[in-house]
Amino acid sequence: xxxxxxxxxxxxxxxxxxxxxxxxxxxxxxxxxxxxxxxxxxxxxxxxxxxxxxxxxxxxxxxxxxxxxxxxxxxxxxxxxxxxxxxxxxxxxxxxxxxxxxxxxxxxxxxxxxxxxxxxxxxxxxxxxxxxxxxxxxxxxxxxxxxxxxxxxxxxxxxxxxxxxxxxxxxxxxxxxxxxxxxxxxxxxxxxxxxxxxxxxxxxxxxxxxxxxxxxxxxxxxxxxxxxxxxxxxxxxxxxxxxxxxxxxxxxxxxxxxxxxxxxxxxxxxxxxxxxxxxxxxxxxxxxxxxxxxxxxxxxxxxxxxxxxxxxxxxxxxxxxxxxxxxxxxxxxxxxxxxxxxxxxxxxxxxxxxxxxxxxxxxxxxxxxxxxxxxxxxxxxxxxxxxxxxxxxxxxxxxxxxxxxxxxxxxxxxxxxxxxxxxxxxxxxxxxxxxxxxxxxxxxxxxxxxxxxxxxxxxxxxxxxxxxxxxxxxxxxxxxxxxxxxxxxxxxxxxxxxxxxxxxxxxxxxxxxxxxxxxxxxxxxxxxxxxxxxxxxxxxxxxxxxxxxxxxxxxxxxxxxxxxxxxxxxxxxxxxxxxxxxxxxxxxxxxxxxxxxxxxxxxxxxxxxxxxxxxxxxxxx
Amino acid sequence: xxxxxxxxxxxxxxxxxxxxxxxxxxxxxxxxxxxxxxxxxxxxxxxxxxxxxxxxxxxxxxxxxxxxxxxxxxxxxxxxxxxxxxxxxxxxxxxxxxxxxxxxxxxxxxxxxxxxxxxxxxxxxxxxxxxxxxxxxx
Numbered sequence: 159x160x161x162x163x164x165x166x167x168x169x170x171x172x173x174x175x176x177x178x179x180x181x182x183x184x185x186x187x188x189x190x191x192x193x194x195x196x197x198x199x200x201x202x203x204x205x206x207x208x209x210x211x212x213x214x215x216x217x218x219x220x221x222x223x224x225x226x227x228x229x230x231x232x233x234x235x236x237x238x239x240x241x242x243x244x245x246x247x248x249x250x251x252x253x254x255x256x257x258x259x260x261x262x263x264x265x266x267x268x269x270x271x272x273x274x275x276x277x278x279x280x281x282x283x284x285x286x287x288x289x290x291x292x293x294x295x296x297x298x299x300x301x302x303x304x305x306x307x308x309x310x311x312x313x314x315x316x317x318x319x320x321x322x323x324x325x326x327x328x329x330x331x332x333x334x335x336x337x338x339x340x341x342x343x344x345x346x347x348x349x350x351x352x353x354x355x356x357x358x359x360x361x362x363x364x365x366x367x368x369x370x371x372x373x374x375x376x377x378x379x380x381x382x383x384x385x386x387x388x389x390x391x392x393x394x395x396x397x398x399x400x401x402x403x404x405x406x407x408x409x410x411x412x413x414x415x416x417x418x419x420x421x422x423x424x425x426x427x428x429x430x431x432x433x434x435x436x437x438x439x440x441x442x443x444x445x446x447x448x449x450x451x452x453x454x455x456x457x458x459x460x461x462x463x464x465x466x467x468x469x470x471x472x473x474x475x476x477x478x479x480x481x482x483x484x485x486x487x488x489x490x491x492x493x494x495x496x497x498x499x500x501x502x503x504x505x506x507x508x509x510x511x512x513x514x515x516x517x518x519x520x521x522x523x524x525x526x527x528x529x530x531x532x533x534x535x536x537x538x539x540x541x542x543x544x545x546x547x548x549x550x551x552x553x554x555x556x557x558x559x560x561x562x563x564x565x566x567x568x569x570x571x572x573x574x575x576x577x578x579x580x581x582x583x584x585x586x587x588x589x590x591x592x593x594x595x596x597x598x599x600x601x602x603x604x605x606x607x608x609x610x611x612x613x614x615x616x617x618x619x620x621x622x623x624x625x626x627x628x629x630x631x632x633x634x635x636x637x638x639x640x641x642x643x644x645x646x647x648x649x650x651x652x653x654x655x656x657x658x659x660x661x662x663x664x665x666x667x668x669x670x671x672x673x674x675x676x677x678x679x680x681x682x683x684x685x686x687x688x689x690x691x692x693x694x695x696x697x698x699x700x701x702x703x704x705x706x707x708x709x710x711x712x713x714x715x716x717x718x719x720x721x722x723x724x725x726x727x728x729x730x731x732x733x734x735x736x737x738x739x740x741x742x743x744x745x746x747x748x749x750x751x752x753x754x755x756x757x758x759x760x761x762x763x764x765x766x767x768x769x770x771x772x773x774x775x776x777x778x779x
Numbered sequence: 780x781x782x783x784x785x786x787x788x789x790x791x792x793x794x795x796x797x798x799x800x801x802x803x804x805x806x807x808x809x810x811x812x813x814x815x816x817x818x819x820x821x822x823x824x825x826x827x828x829x830x831x832x833x834x835x836x837x838x839x840x841x842x843x844x845x846x847x848x849x850x851x852x853x854x855x856x857x858x859x860x861x862x863x864x865x866x867x868x869x870x871x872x873x874x875x876x877x878x879x880x881x882x883x884x885x886x887x888x889x890x891x892x893x894x895x896x897x898x899x900x901x902x903x904x905x906x907x908x909x910x911x912x913x914x915x916x917x
Contacts, residue, residue, distance in 0.1 A: 228811050229801040229906075255797075262812050301825065315814065338826040364886045366810035376805075383908075442909075443826040444796035446813075449908035451794035455827045467825045 160187045160677040161370040162224045168265040170280060170287065171777040172354050173214055173272030177287040178775055182266050185770045188679070190696075191689060192223030193655035194249050196267060197238025198696040201247060203772040204269070207703050211242035211346075212328055212353035214273040220260060220319075220359075221267040223655035227258035227367045228375070230672045231382050232448040232660025235260065236652070237342040242349045243330040243507075243561050244582035244606045245704055247697040250333070250347050251610075253445030253657060254340035256361065259317040263363030269774065274355035279307055281316075282361045292357035299323060299500035300335035307358050316362040322502025324548040325352040329559035330582075331507040331547065335499065339453060339469035340445065343504040345583060345605055346561075370678030378671035382664045386449055389663030395452040396442070397431075399470030404430035407477065407588060410619040411726030412596075414482045414589040416534050417513035418578045418716055421589040422725025425486025429476045433488040438468055450659055463493040471495050477587025478509020483516070484534040494540055501548035507561060510584035512543045514562045514577055515554075523571040527554060575715035580607035581706065591717055592727035593618040595629075595637040598740045601711045602641070604697040610658055612644035634736060638744035649693040650686030692764040695748075695756050699766065708754040711741060782858030784916045786818075786894075786901055788831040793911035795822050795829035799903035806902050807885065807892050815885050817894040818903045831911055833903075834881040834894035836860050842873035842882045842893065851882070851893070859896035867891050 166179040190199045197219055209215040219238045226233045235257025241248035260268060264285045277292035290310070295303045300322035308314050317337060324332035325348030332348030333341045342348075351357075369375040386392045394402055407413040408426035415423045427433065438458065444451035454470040471480070471492050479494045480486065498505045516539070518524035519532050526532045532539040546555030557565050562584055566577035578585045583606025590596040595614030603611040616622045617640070618631040624640055651661060651669055661669075670681040712718075713732060721731045745752060749760035761767050797820050800813030808815055821830040840860050843851035850866035851873060853859070862882070867890035874883030874891070882893035894901075904912045 229798065229805065262814065338822075362814070364812060364814055366804070366808045366812050366815065366887065368810035372805075372809060440827070441791065442794045443829065444794035446797055447801060448796050449798065451796065451909070453794075453826065457827070467827050469826075 159184045160224070160679050162228070162367065162676040163187055164261050164264050164266050164365065164367070166265050168268045168282065168287065169774050170268065170270045171272045172270065172274040172278065172356060174777045175274070175289045176777050179265075179285060180269070180774060183770070183772065186772060189765060189770070190693065191653035192226070192266065193221050193236050193653045194238070194649055195653035195689065195693045196221045197236060197249055198247065198693045198700070200269065200772050201238055201240065202696060202700045204774065205240050208705070209240060211240045211245060211350060214271065214354075216240045216350060218270040218347070218350050218354060219267060221655075222257050222260050223653055224676050225654045225672055227261040228369060228676060229379050229447060230676070231379065231386055231664070232445070232450060232657040233257070234445070234655045234657050236655055237334055237347045239347055239350045240704070241345040241347075241582070241605065242328070243346040246581060246606065246701045246706055247604050248345035248347060249605060249652070250342035250344050251652070251655065252334075252336040252340045252342045253448070254336045254338065255446045256317045256319050256336045257655070258446050259361040259363060261367050262365050263361050264365045268359070270354065270356065271774070273353065277355050277357050279356065279358040279360065281311055282359065284363050284365070295357050296326060297323065300502040301500055303358055304335070304337055307360050311360060313360065313362060316360040318358055318360045320358040320502075321348045321351045322500055322548070324502045325349055326357075327548070327550045327559070328352045329503070329547060329550060330561045330564065331504050331511065331559065332502050333504045335502055339443070339499070341499070341504070344506065344608065348502050369676040371675045375672070375675035378668060378675050382668045382672060383449060385665060385668060386660060386663035391662035392450050392659065395450050395659050395662070398435070399452045399454045400473035401431040401434045401454065401470050401476065403473035404476050406620070407473070409726070410615065411592060411722070412588045412590070412615055412619060413477055414587055416484055417482060417510075417517045417576055418585070418589055419720070420724055421591060421722050421727050423481035425484070426481065428486040429471070429480040429488050429491055434471060437488050438471070438492055443469070445657070448657070448660065452659055458489045458492050461489045463489045466493070466496050468492045468496060474587045475505040475509070478506050479512075479540065482509045482513045482587070483540055485537055485540065487537065490537045494537070494544065497541065497544045501544065503544065503548055506586050507584040508544060508547065509587070510578055511547065511558050511562050511565065512540050514565065515543055515558055517576055518569060518573055523569055523573055527552070578714050578716065580713060581710050583607045588615050590615065591722050591732055592730040593631060594634060594732055594736055594740060595641055597713055597717065597732045597737055598637060598744060599641055601713060601737065601741060602744055604694065604701060611648060612641045614641060614644070634739055638740055639747045641744065642747050643687065645694055646687045646690035648690065650688070650690030653689060653693065692766065695761060695764050695766055698750075698756055699761070702755060708741070708745075711754065713737060782836040782896070784857060784896060784899055784914055785836065786833045786896070786904060787913040787915045788833055789911045789913065790828060790830045792909045793820065793829040793831050794909050795820050795826060796908065798906040798908060799831065799912060802902040802906035806897065808887065815892070817881065817892055819880070832879055832881070834860070836894070836896070841876040841878075845872045845876045847872065850891070854895065857896045857899045860893065861895040862891045862893055864888075864890040
């Protein structure tokens with residue numbers, strides 16, 4: 159049976175304040191491997207159909223993979239839960255040092271059910287769990303509370319995740335903050351944690367993680383390190399983090415501006431790597447076990463926003479809080495980023511919802527409060543809205559904390575046309591007009607509009623060849639199949655749990671060797687793709703059960719009807735017939751029916767009709 | 780006797796990745812856990828700084844001085860202070876009197892773990908991708 163696993167999940171029931179170790183079944187390790195795979199199967203089995211994402215029945219899970227915590231480079235862990243933003247499957251990945259610590263404490267994952275009656279935090283160490291009062295910490299921001307928990311425990315080597323005020327208030331844009339500068343950002347996982355009255359989790363453990371074949375594992379690690387070392391993309395991340403993607407995106411014409419009205423930004427140079435290097439960067443930080451060290455740590459040390467510590471203003475943040483809001487002051491941008499990190503808000507979704515609010519006010523369909531400038535380019539306006547959304551002290555804050563889909567439904571007046579989201583998740587910072595495959599990726603990603611489930615834009619506009627062949631951006635034929643392959647491979651390696659940046663260097667063969675040496679299980683050349691296909695269909699079954707239909711898989715009208723006004727993609731639009739064609743073709747290549755439902759032979763072929771079901775012990779007092 | 784080699788730490792280059800700790804725990808435990816390694820990284824100021832902490836192989840080694848079995852002895856080749864697992868009784872006094880927590884009894888073993896400079900070729904230095912650890916020969 160597979161090795162390297164700790165073979166236990168930690169199950170915590172906050173309602174009864176009990177915990178238990180639950181064995182990890184062999185079939186789960188073999189069929190779903192870890193990370194996203196574990197999360198996909200467990201969410202399907204443990205979350206009752208149509209459960210309220212913010213109710214006690216929704217599991218909140220922190221899942222590791224077989225390579226998390228080992229010396230395999232650049233591994234992460236993930237949060238899986240039912241999203242309050244989409245009411246669908248949510249997986250959100252984080253680096254840092256919390257994921258490995260779960261394994262050192264003796265577990266492959268943490269499954270949290272129920273709701274505490276009072277604010278608590280968990281202290282998990284070497285298979286011991288304490289429920290500790292968070293009364294004094296509730297109300298603190300995500301970073302303060304991390305320090306407060308360590309101080310309360312007198313454990314400064316513990317690894318801690320927390321929520322900020324946004325998660326406490328259960329806003330749909332709230333995230334879980336993993337130390338430091340790493341977040342399970344998307345889809346409102348922070349609100350799920352807040353709904354459980356769970357302020358934080360601290361973990362420290364002394365278990366040894368051992369692989370099946372240490373010599374082969376060392377060899378595979380050496381290969382992986384060498385591949386990262388030789389990768390120009392990884393070298394770029396070492397040098398600049400993701401900040402240099404601002405120029406990359408601006409060159410392609412995919413940098414969103416003014417709520418996705420345009421796809422180019424005159425201030426791009428002022429928020430990219432050169433500006434960040436000049437005004438922010440000081441040194442580098444790495445996630446646990448990662449040679450890339452993409453974090454460019456620094457501080458805002460001059461100007462009116464000084465002084466505070468900041469990581470790289472990541473591409474997504476620069477795109478969504480900078481370009482999309484027409485803000486080009488890099489220090490102010492770092493300030494907005496810091497506010498989101500403190501309150502515990504996803505900068506991607508915040509950039510979208512603030513832009514949506516600016517536009518709705520501009521169009522006169524949303525009433526602005528007096529004395530605040532809520533127009534594009536207003537730093538003070540963005541700061542104001544971020545605070546209002548986090549704390550929900552005003553009707554405007556409450557409205558926008560619903561996310562753009564929820565807010566636009568409340569406002570009406572055709573505002574859904576420029577609510578830039580799919581299935582309730584705001585689009586990230588690669589604007590897709592001119593890249594139909596990217597449009598399809600946003601439409602079909604399991605967690606809603608996500609760029610990390612198939613980065614088609616890199617092939618369609620970035621010039622990257624696919625299987626050695628150049629890709630015609632305007633072609634529709636073959637794009638669905640291409641996306642299917644990308645989604646499957648990524649889902650398969652998200653079971654390990656790989657980091658997208660490490661994967662720019664590490665090859666599929668080497669991931670296979672790492673997996674085999676760690677677990678003792680063979681991995682053929684299509685191992686990750688077929689694993690990913692199983693996982694992708696499992697999350698599909700969950701989403702369909704929770705009420706998603708094919709009609710939810712479409713882009714907002716702005717992207718379907720309004721042409722890009724300027725820049726490299728000037729004149730481009732993603733037409734509805736084209737996108738319908740791509741969606742139909744995608745369902746076909748997936749083995750789904752014309753409504754996007756997996757056909758019986760598809761689920762049977764993937765082993766998803768087996769009777770294996772994961773169960774938790776009863777926790778009734 | 781001064782050690783003939785020592786590990787120089789350059790905190791300004793340290794990214795806090797702890798690959799050094801993983802290499803060290805691999806050596807001692809044939810597995811992975813940075814808390815069990817004989818090198819530690821202290822992360823400061825929200826990851827703005829990372830400080831590698833290594834055994835100083837002291838001239839006046841409190842760990843060896845307090846050992847009731849004299850189980851920590853100087854290696855004549857490298858000058859490192861090395862635990863003899865056959866002599867060590869696992870009392871953990873070395874841990875109690877080392878001010879920087881560089882020696883102590885690990886789980887699964889009943890003897891103290893401390894840096895022995897890997898016979899002169901420290902694995903932590905090999906594993907460091909940034910140059911934050913250097914082996915200096917005197």
